[in-house]
Structure formats: structure tokens, C-alpha cells
Amino acid sequence: MATVTNRADYWEKARESGFDLSWLEQLKENIQGETTNEFSENNTGRVEGSIPRGNVPQFGAYTFRTKKDIWAHNLTKLYQEFVTRQWSSATDIPWETIEPLPDDIEAAECQLATFFAQVEFVASDVPGRFISTMSPDYHEVRLVLLAQVMDESRHLDVFRKRALANGGGLMRMIDTVSDVVGGSTDNAREFTELSSRLHITGEGNVLTLFRLGELMAYNEAEKAIYRRCAQDEARHVAIGVLHLRYMNECNPERREEIHSYLDEGESRQSSGAGGENPAARNVLTSEALAVLLGGGKDKTDEGQKILMAIRQRQTKEYFQRLKSAGFDDRITNGRVNPALLEVYNPN
Numbered sequence: 001m002a003t004v005t006n007r008a009d010y011w012e013k014a015r016e017s018g019f020d021l022s023w024l025e026q027l028k029e030n031i032q033g034e035t036t037n038e039f040s041e042n043n044t045g046r047v048e049g050s051i052p053r054g055n056v057p058q059f060g061a062y063t064f065r066t067k068k069d070i071w072a073h074n075l076t077k078l079y080q081e082f083v084t085r086q087w088s089s090a091t092d093i094p095w096e097t098i099e100p101l102p103d104d105i106e107a108a109e110c111q112l113a114t115f116f117a118q119v120e121f122v123a124s125d126v127p128g129r130f131i132s133t134m135s136p137d138y139h140e141v142r143l144v145l146l147a148q149v150m151d152e153s154r155h156l157d158v159f160r161k162r163a164l165a166n167g168g169g170l171m172r173m174i175d176t177v178s179d180v181v182g183g184s185t186d187n188a189r190e191f192t193e194l195s196s197r198l199h200i201t202g203e204g205n206v207l208t209l210f211r212l213g214e215l216m217a218y219n220e221a222e223k224a225i226y227r228r229c230a231q232d233e234a235r236h237v238a239i240g241v242l243h244l245r246y247m248n249e250c251n252p253e254r255r256e257e258i259h260s261y262l263d264e265g266e267s268r269q270s271s272g273a274g275g276e277n278p279a280a281r282n283v284l285t286s287e288a289l290a291v292l293l294g295g296g297k298d299k300t301d302e303g304q305k306i307l308m309a310i311r312q313r314q315t316k317e318y319f320q321r322l323k324s325a326g327f328d329d330r331i332t333n334g335r336v337n338p339a340l341l342e343v344y345n346p347n
């Protein structure tokens with residue numbers, strides 16, 4: 001057999017020998033970029049951009065095959081940030097800094113940790129249900145949701161560990177099933193509905209609270225937990241803001257529908273129904289927060305005042321998200337929930 005000295009000759013020889021090397025042509029066409037297909041015919045788990053086969057059953061039967069139902073710009077960059085900011089509850093939290101606490105403080109910290117462990121479960125479970133229903137052509141959306149699920153698993157784990165770390169243990173389950181003011185995150189039927197409720201409203205409130213974690217932490221371990229969870233939560237909120245911004249620009253006929261999700265979210269945010277906002281009124285968790293913020297069960301009046309300031313900060317940050325996503329017209333045209341305006345701008 002003749003010696004082959006360069007790659008082109010090698011391919012030529014291979015073709016002469018009967019190999020089908022047409023797939024190599026893919027190298028020339030395979031330019032990295034954002035998914036552009038407005039509608040996906042891909043029902044077979046074929047990786048976006050790869051060459052189809054004719055003999056594969058349509059086993060995917062994906063619910064979401066239209067780009068404008070699920071898309072957002074810059075998801076690839078956001079995913080890279082997810083990947084580079086992972087951490088471990090076992091090695092990145094200075095657990096040794098936790099020392100015995102007064103019973104009321106320990107109980108309140110554990111009640112708060114129980115609350116977070118429970119809501120983190122929802123925050124991984126619900127997006128998780130959507131991932132396999134999206135066409136693989138929109139893999140960028142799948143990737144950020146998969147990364148969110150990983151983050152939430154870590155949050156579930158770290159708050160459970162905190163509850164068990166110092167003698168308090170897991171406390172009372174919180175009420176997330178009441179559904180008196182509209183749909184909850186758990187029963188969102190569609191991605192924009194989910195994203196509005198989960199990323200924009202629910203996780204937005206939790207993000208503000210994590211950012212203020214120093215106020216309710218009693219040691220370096222708790223500070224580290226809140227600080228790291230805040231960084232993660234900011235990415236989850238970003239998924240929602242990027243999605244709503246895309247919807248606002250490319251799908252304006254759905255704006256009214258999105259506003260109605262925000263109506264529901266604001267109602268729950270201000271009343272505490274459904275338990276998405278740990279700092280809202282009438283929630284078991286807000287009692288725990290008042291103990292932690294005030295410095296004991298006999299100082300909850302002071303704690304309530306700080307809690308009011310936290311609610312105000314939550315509302316400010318929510319209004320900023322609306323502006324960033326292009327839905328702040330509800331603030332100027334009077335549609336926003338009056339209870340939130342009251343918190344934002346107390347007389």
C-alpha cells in the first residue's frame with residue numbers, strides 16, 4: 001500500500017476505499033452561534049446542527065418547539081457563569097465557626113433553614129419538569145435550567161445541613177399549597193408562566209433576602225451560606241429577566257398575558273399567600289426572621305422594623321427587574337399592586 005503523507009491524500013484514499021466521509025464536510029459548516037431556527041422540526045434528540053438520520057422514531061414529541069416560547073439572548077454566557085461559580089456545601093462553608101446559640105435564635109435559624117430547604121426543592125423540581133419537554137435545538141435554554149437545578153440541589157443540601165449542624169434540627173413545614181390569589185409556581189403550565197412566577201417574583205424575593213444575609217447570620221458559616229446562595233440566585237433571576245426582555249421585544253402580543261402573571265405574583269408577594277416571599281406578612285418564616293433580625297424572641301419589635309426595611313428593598317429590586325425586562329409600564333400606569341407601592345413609598 002502506498003504511503004500517505006498528508007491529510008488530504010488520506011481522505012482521498014479513504015474515499016477510494018469506499019468510506020462515506022460526507023460527515024467531515026460538517027467541519028466547514030459548523031460555526032458556533034446562537035440558535036436561529038424559529039420552529040424546530042427536531043423530535044428525535046438530535047443534537048442541534050448535527051446531521052439527521054431517517055430511521056429514528058420521533059420519540060421526543062417535545063411540547064416546546066417554537067423559539068419564541070422559551071428563548072432569551074445571552075444564555076450561553078450565563079451558562080458559562082453558572083459553570084465557573086459552582087461550590088460545595090462540604091468544603092466551602094466554614095462549619096467550624098458555628099457555636100452554640102441561645103435556644104430562640106437556634107430555633108429561628110432552623111425554621112428559616114427549613115423554609116429554604118423546602119422552597120429550594122420547588123425551585124429545582126418545577127424547572128426540572130420543563131427541561132425534557134424542550135426541543136434539543138434550543139439547548140441553550142435547557143443548559144441554564146439544568147444548571148439552575150444543580151444550584152438548587154446545593155441550596156437544598158446546604159440549608160438542610162445548617163438545620164442539623166447545631167442541635168436545632170428541621171422545624172415546621174411551611175404552607176405553599178394555599179392558592180387563594182391565583183396560580184402558584186408549582187402549577188405553571190407553560191415556560192413564560194413559570195419564569196414570571198419563579199424567576200421574577202419568587203426567586204427575586206429570596207435573592208434580596210440572601211443579599212441581606214449578614215443581618216440574620218450569627219457566624220461566618222451562615223454568612224458564607226447566604227453570600228454564596230445570593231450569587232447563585234442572581235443567575236436564576238437573570239434567566240427570567242432575559243426571557244421577559246426577549247418576550248417584550250419579540251413577542252409583544254403576549255405582554256398582557258405576562259402582566260396578568262405579574263398581577264398574581266405581586267398579590268402573593270404582598271400577602272404572603274403561597275409562602276414564596278419569606279419576608280411577607282402572615283408567614284411563619286417572617287416570625288423566625290423577626291427573632292433573628294431583632295436578636296431574640298423578646299426583641300421582635302425591633303426585628304419587625306428591620307423586616308419592613310427588607311420588604312421595601314425587595315420591592316425596589318422587583319421594580320428594577322420590571323424596568324430591566326421592559327414591564328415597568330405597570331408601575332407608571334397604576335397597575336402595580338397598591339400594597340407594594342405602599343411598601344415602596346411609605347407615608
Ligand SMILES: [Fe+2]
Binds near residue numbers: 120123151152
Ligand atoms: Fe435557590
Ligand SMILES: [Fe+2]
Binds near residue numbers: 123203
Ligand atoms: Fe433559585
